Amino acid sequence: MEPTREVLAGLVERVTFHSDESGFCVLRVKARGHRDLVTTVGHAAMISAGEWITASGVWINDRNHGLQFKAQFLKTSAPSSIDGIEKYLGSGMIRGIGPVYAKRLVRMFGKDVFDIIEATPERLREVEGIGPKRADKITSGWADQKAIREIMVFLHExxxxxxxxxRIFKTYGTDAVQVMSENPYRLARDIRGIGFRTADLIAEKLGIEKTAMIRVRAGISFALTEAMGDGHCGLPRADLIGLAGKLLEVPAPLIESALLEELAGETVTADQVAEADCIFLTGLYQAERGIAQHLGRVRAGPLPWPEIDAEKALPWVEQKTSLKLAPSQAEAIRLALKSKVMVITGGPGVGKTTIVNSILRILAAKRVKLLLCAPTGRAAKRMTEATGMDARTIHRLLEFDPKAVGFKRNEDN
Structure with missing residues (x-):
């Protein structure tokens, strides 16, 4: 049974944690109907002590931190109490105001301070120590805060x-409302974690028709992404139109028109595969071609080990492993010993590990330096267990540098 969603409203007493990147925050809130401060976790573009929040969410009992209110929606508004106003202004959220000037502003203008900043900012200079430059800082800082609130309200609505x-605000900034109003499907393209279905729901709330061209164009990429989940890098044109029609519930001629626009915009790419006209997401198409080019580069040139007589090596490895190789396994090993690149595929229990172990034993006997790697830590561990040799993740093998966001090892070293 899912916990009942509740609404929590109150004054932020302290911001325990706030991530500028993700917006995740941990707040201590003086909430209505609660004697003690309530720990509230959620997301906010910006948040400071003194702000009033209205949150919708559920109560959770965290193993480490105890009872918390987990907010799915969190709306902030400027405080209305004198204490809240002073805390908010003194939090450093608005440029040009710290605790000292917060006290002076509240002492001078009381609860009208926000109206003064917005409507008659020239009056700020009545406060001791505030000159033209600081007044301008305060005014622009307040305008930024107001813009953020308006954007968040629009998104919540x-x-x-x-x-x-x-995430939307961090991506588009003050253009967020304009971007969403003009083409909410950009969210699926620009922001990781927001897919077509989410963008489609937003578009529906904005009143965008199912047959709108921006929807159908975005739906083509969505259909290709769905196919990618089934292992396809692209789809035959006819299959794509059929799948998109099913997913979007729009007629095929409309999809054809949208596809032409997507091709012209180079969001998708057309190519022939086995005489079939196929459509690919451009990024995936380029990645696949890039992989093919790199594989071609790697396989070119002489082998990095001396010539090995497979007919002698195969009986030798069978003796060493006490295993009789199947004809297909022996053929795979023969091919591996004369190839720089090889792909071994097959379901569980067909003998892939035996093939790999045999290849490694033969090469090790020839004193070839061997490096084993796998995409994930778990896969690397499994490889180590299966081969008895040290295996690393690809990132570790190529010495990934998080500061440079790249690898120290490449084709040159």
Whole structure:
């Protein structure tokens, strides 16, 4: 049974943690109906002590931190109490105001301070120590905060959860409302974690028709992405139109028109595969071609080990492993010993590990330096267990440098 969603409202007493990147925050809130401060976790583009929040979510009992309110939606608004206003202004959220100037502003203008900043900012200079430059800083800082609030309200009104709303704001900044209003399907293309279905729900709330060209164009990429989940890098044109029609519930001629626009915009790419006209997501198409080119480069040139007589090596490895190789396994090993690149595929239990172990034993006997790697740590561990040799992740083998966001090892070293 899912926990009941509740609404929590109150004043932020302390911001325990806030990530500028993701917007994730941990707040201590003086909430209505609660004697003690409530730990609230959620997402906010910006948050500071003194702000008033209205949150919708559920209560959870965290193993390490105890009872918390987990907010799915979190709306902030400027505080209305004198204490809250002073905390908010003194939090450093608005440029040009720290604790000292917060006290002076509240002492001078009381609860009208926000109206003064917005409507008659020239009056800020009535406060001791505030000159033209600081007044301008305060005014622009307040305008930024107001813009962020308006964007978050717009996103919430159109069904966007706070975590996603923060990602949208971080991506588009003050253009977020304009981008969403003009083409919400950009979200699926530009922001990781927001897919077509989410963008489609937002578009529906914005009143965008099912047959709108921006929807159908985005739907073509969506159909190809769905096919990618089934292992396809692309689809025959006819299959794509059929799948897109099924997913989008629009007629084929409309999809044909949208496909032509997507091809012209180079979002997708057309190519022939086995005499069939196929359509690919451009990024995936380029990646696949790049992989093919690199494989061609790697396989070119002489072998990195001396010539090995497979007819002598095969009986030798059978003796060493006490295993009788199947004809297909022996053929795979023969091919491997004269190839720089090889792909071994097959279901569980067909003998892939035996083939790999045999190849490694033969090469090790020839004193070839061997390096084993796998895409994940778990796969590397499994490879070590299966071969008895040290295996590493690809990232570790190529010495990934997080600062440079690249590898120290490449084709040159």
């Amino acid at each position: 159109h069904g966007v959860g706070t975590a996603r709303a923060v």
